[in-house]
Amino acid sequence: MKSEIDHSLVLKNVRNYINITDEEADFFVSLLTYRRLKKKQFLLQAYDVCKYETFIVKGCLKEYFTDYENDKDHIIRFVTEGTWTSDVESFAKETPSSLNIEAMEDCELLQLDYSSLELLFQTYPKFERWCRLIFEKNYIEFQSRIIKNLSLSGKEKYLDFLSEYPGLSNRIPQHQIAAYLGITPEFLSKIRQQLARE
Amino acid sequence: MKSEIDHSLVLKNVRNYINITDEEADFFVSLLTYRRLKKKQFLLQAYDVCKYETFIVKGCLKEYFTDYENDKDHIIRFVTEGTWTSDVESFAKETPSSLNIEAMEDCELLQLDYSSLELLFQTYPKFERWCRLIFEKNYIEFQSRIIKNLSLSGKEKYLDFLSEYPGLSNRIPQHQIAAYLGITPEFLSKIRQQLARE
DNA sequence: CGTCTATTTGAATGTACTCAAAAGCGGTGG
DNA sequence: CCACCGCTTTTGAGTACATTCAAATAGACG
Numbered sequence: 285m286k287s288e289i290d291h292s293l294v295l296k297n298v299r300n301y302i303n304i305t306d307e308e309a310d311f312f313v314s315l316l317t318y319r320r321l322k323k324k325q326f327l328l329q330a331y332d333v334c335k336y337e338t339f340i341v342k343g344c345l346k347e348y349f350t351d352y353e354n355d356k357d358h359i360i361r362f363v364t365e366g367t368w369t370s371d372v373e374s375f376a377k378e379t380p381s382s383l384n385i386e387a388m389e390d391c392e393l394l395q396l397d398y399s400s401l402e403l404l405f406q407t408y409p410k411f412e413r414w415c416r417l418i419f420e421k422n423y424i425e426f427q428s429r430i431i432k433n434l435s436l437s438g439k440e441k442y443l444d445f446l447s448e449y450p451g452l453s454n455r456i457p458q459h460q461i462a463a464y465l466g467i468t469p470e471f472l473s474k475i476r477q478q479l480a481r482e
Numbered sequence: 483m484k485s486e487i488d489h490s491l492v493l494k495n496v497r498n499y500i501n502i503t504d505e506e507a508d509f510f511v512s513l514l515t516y517r518r519l520k521k522k523q524f525l526l527q528a529y530d531v532c533k534y535e536t537f538i539v540k541g542c543l544k545e546y547f548t549d550y551e552n553d554k555d556h557i558i559r560f561v562t563e564g565t566w567t568s569d570v571e572s573f574a575k576e577t578p579s580s581l582n583i584e585a586m587e588d589c590e591l592l593q594l595d596y597s598s599l600e601l602l603f604q605t606y607p608k609f610e611r612w613c614r615l616i617f618e619k620n621y622i623e624f625q626s627r628i629i630k631n632l633s634l635s636g637k638e639k640y641l642d643f644l645s646e647y648p649g650l651s652n653r654i655p656q657h658q659i660a661a662y663l664g665i666t667p668e669f670l671s672k673i674r675q676q677l678a679r680e
Numbered sequence: 681c682g683t684c685t686a687t688t689t690g691a692a693t694g695t696a697c698t699c700a701a702a703a704g705c706g707g708t709g710g
Numbered sequence: 711c712c713a714c715c716g717c718t719t720t721t722g723a724g725t726a727c728a729t730t731c732a733a734a735t736a737g738a739c740g
Contacts, residue, residue: 349629349633351633354633356633358629358632358633360625360628360629372618372621372622372625373622373625376618405611409607409608409610410607412607412610412611412614413603413607413610415614416610416611416613416614416617419614419617419618419621420570420574420617422621423570423617423620423621423624424570424571426621426624426625426628427558427570427571427624429628430558430624430627430628430631431547431556431558433628433631433632433664434556434631434664435547435549435552435554435556435664437695437696438695438696457717457718457719458718458719459717459718459719466631466632466633467696467697468696468697468698469718469719469720470696470697470698470699470719470720470721471695471696471697472719473718473719473720473721474696474720474721476719476720477720477721635727635728636727636728637727655685655686655687656686656687657685657686657687665728665729666728666729666730667686667687667688668687668688668689668728668729668730668731669727669728669729670687671687671688671689672688672689672728674687674688675688675689
């Protein structure tokens with residue numbers, strides 16, 4: 285039943301960026317659709333159009349790009365409780381997605397489709413600000429990722445991952461961490477071996 | 483004299499994302515400050531607080547991060563005519579910048595300080611949307627950069643750079659392109675040698 | 681013209697990859 | 711409850727990509 289759904293986390297997300305009244309909160313919540321996803325199911329498949337912005341209430345997903353040329357996946361981000369995910373370009377332009385988004389655990393999600401989001405912006409323009417500030421935050425994170433990719437060795441990137449996302453390494457298989465760091469699973473194994481010896 | 487300044491490019495930038503009236507345009511333009519920068523001058527130095535969002539009317543700058551540990555610069559982006567630049571995090575949070583932004587050519591710029599930007603948002607909230615859409619675009623570009631860093635070899639990254647930013651390689655010294663690609667200048671030289679033989 | 685910086689070239693080295701095989705681990709069915 | 715299967719992780723040998731360091735050459739600028 286809808287009344288059982290807990291919206292506190294998503295409202296906390298909004299209120300982290302803007303002040304909203306109870307009325308505005310109610311309207312916002314009324315636009316959300318609840319959805320579950322089992323481990324290994326896809327939230328989005330490449331070449332489909334991304335129809336929703338999705339908030340993660342519970343669980344963990346990976347956003348990744350498949351390089352068919354070399355038969356390799358490259359993970360852009362792991363996304364967990366409290367964050368939004370989508371293929372931004374596909375959602376905004378209604379073009380086929382270049383990303384896959386796949387559940388790595390059983391997930392509970394809240395979704396907002398394009399027309400609902402536009403209705404939200406038209407009804408309460410302050411939500412544009414909220415959306416901008418989220419993009420601002422993501423921009424900063426991506427920039428930091430780019431710097432790290434340019435400047436760190438495999439070992440340093442792994443240690444940085446452990447400290448930046450504590451606890452996540454227990455939820456995620458090792459070869460997927462390698463796909464996030466941009467190294468081979470074999471090499472990550474060797475890095476860990478070396479760290480264990482120290 | 484202020485009347486000589488050409489605002490057509492910056493207005494084109496705004497109107498690329500939102501519709502604005504002449505009145506709104508006039509107000510927006512009244513908030514901008516014109517500034518010139520000579521080649522090799524800094525728009526922003528690391529550890530200073532970034533006070534402005536800066537629009538580039540003419541010229542080219544580099545946003546870069548200095549790794550003092552290894553005495554190396556890592557270039558995040560080259561920014562040219564028609565784009566905005568700042569250290570987003572420093573500007574938003576008024577914290578010391580981690581980036582340098584430096585002119586690679588003589589530049590003509592238009593700047594917007596924090597309070598002017600907030601005044602703009604308060605007066606005409608639709609500018610929040612414009613700002614969001616710019617971040618959306620930058621997010622997409624950064625994502626694409628991350629994918630390329632994860633999946634391409636040095637040679638492939640160089641060829642991609644040439645096709646993504648045609649004409650830019652003539653404006654920028656080669657070792658700076660190397661700093662953007664995340665390879666050494668010597669290795670870029672060898673890549674070019676190899677490409678020339680083909 | 682001289683100085684400073686950028687680019688090229690080469691040899692030696694290191695970091696990370698490929699391929700192959702073995703070992704470990706988790707879930708499923710008998 | 712154990713045996714088996716598939717997938718993940720480890721290990722090792724050989725290789726490729728990219729770096730370091732040093733020196734030579736080329737270009738840019740006052």
